Amino acid sequence: MTAMRKSFVHQPPSVEADATAAARMGLADLSLRPRTGFKGPGTMAWLAGQGLVVGEAANIAYPQSSGLLVAKLAPTEALILGGIDGNEATIDTLDRTWSIDTAAGCYALPRRDTHVWLRVTGSAAPVMFSKICAVDLRAAKFANHTIAQTSVARLNAIVVRDDLGATPAFHLLADSASADYLWRCLIDAMAEFDGAPIDENALHRLL
């Protein structure tokens, strides 16, 4: 149990072992990374004004040339995740540019204080998810950059498939108050696939 509780400040045994786990079945905590969100009828127009390119379809994530990933959760709602290299400045700029007075019909929906952000990686990830999530996330059924807003381990969660190179990988966001519970559920579900917590540096090795 002690080892599980330590996992939020995971220290990898070695970079090599971490990279192997990431390709097979890995879990990284990205909660300290920048992310934000916006909601309201004017949201898509405002985001376009900020140079973000977002398509028509909802429940699809749109990668940006800047490295950001814009997850369109509804026709009027977007969740914006920093890329693998952080994009701290880009997300900060969005947050600072937004103002209730100038962004008509677009309201800030900050995600840093509300959502835990985990990265589930590896060839076994879709099968592992089948134990805790009713939506079929296998590669043939759930295309890259598709979003499922559903129940994961009985928590309301956002799942975004965003592969790292050829390795299946998912963003998993849920209520931060249940982060410890969710982490331990995932560690338990991953165990039969030799899953392990990984350092976020291991994600780079998959690209």
Place this chain on the structure above:
Amino acid sequence: MTCPLNGPRNISEFVYGGEVVTMPDPARSTDAEWADYVFLEENPAGVVREWWCHAPTSFWFIAERDTVRDEILRTYPAGEVFKDRIDFP
């Protein structure tokens, strides 16, 4: 049940929100009419129109359900029925 935004999902992801009813004019209705609107449900045997919410997305929509055959006939966004914004004085 099929959520109009998210597609088919387990019924455990949905929350019931009551029958879809027309709101009487709050300024002109009697107390009895208003109490009926707020508290009382028809609960008919047959096809009903109900509010449902997909909890993971907080998305409210309308479902038509046959309570006799326990079948969901159709689900659609509330925008199909409620097209105008209502402002209260």
